[in-house]
Amino acid sequence: MKALILLPVLFAMQVLAEDPRVTSLVQQGDLAEKQGKARAALGSLRAAEAIEPQNVGVLLRISKQYGDLIEQTKVEDNAKRMAELALDYGNRAVQADGKNAKAHLNLAISYGHMTDFVGNKTKLEYSKIIRDETVKSLELDPKDDFAWHVLGRWEAGVANINGVLRALASIVYGGMPKASNEEAVRCFKKALEIAPQRLIHHAELAHVYTQMGRTDLALQEWQNTLGIRAQDADDENYQKEAHAALDAARKSGRGTEAAKFTSQR
Secondary structure, rough: HHHHOOOOOOOOOOOOOOHHHHHHHHHHHHHHOOOOOOHHHHHHHHHHHHHOOOOHHHHHHHHHHHHHHHHHOHHHHHHHHHHHHHHHHHHHHHHHHHHOHHHHHHHHHHHHHHHHHHHHHHHHHHHHHHHHHHHHHHHHHOHHHHHHHHHHHHHHHHHOOOOHHHHHHHHHHHOOOOHHHHHHHHHHHHHHHHOOOHHHHHHHHHHHHHHHHHOOOOOOOOHHHHOOOOOOOOHHHHHHHHHHHHHHHHHOOOOHHHHHHHHHO
16 A cells, blocks of 8 residues: 555654753754764664653654664565664554644654554554544644645545555444545645645645646646655655656647646746
């Protein structure tokens, strides 16, 4: 269920620490993360955890670092262990502060990581948790564009799920939960209302429009990504995808819209 593998998000939240050592260690961890040094970040954050084991900001950061290490870990068993640790710390963060919107969003994302390492029945069970935790996050903070993005990814993933999983869901649960591409579009548009310069929202909206056969709208969103400065490697990859989509549309002669978009570049 690759469509339900959810991207990690940055938790740019202030850490309220009683011990100034914790604040310093978190700052070191955040700097290491910006430099792409997840293991170094973990070293600082685990040291902070040893001082304040219930600090939700620290727990969330540790969960994210383990999530980031999944793709960097080549051996599957080790990658699964990274996903399990991300989920463990995600659960601990929710237990430490059940009213923290980011904690619920992170937990949804952590379950999304785990779907790559479990069987089909468990994927379906995790799918429900992903949605429930994302909805809880939005109830606590409806202005979080990342939460709307994750909900959009869930809607699109479930709406376009493969036949094997759909058949299994019918047997085990009596059917798939309600989801649609139209609802995914609404969620991504909501994310864009909050953060119009977030490149990832435009790109994933383009994917949904493509799935719906709305090539004109997909091309418009791909064009939008090219007008935004890339912030990381993921943004750069989306922009490469945008160039490819626009070039393919121009070469195939798919109407005047493709020509208009490519001529703006």
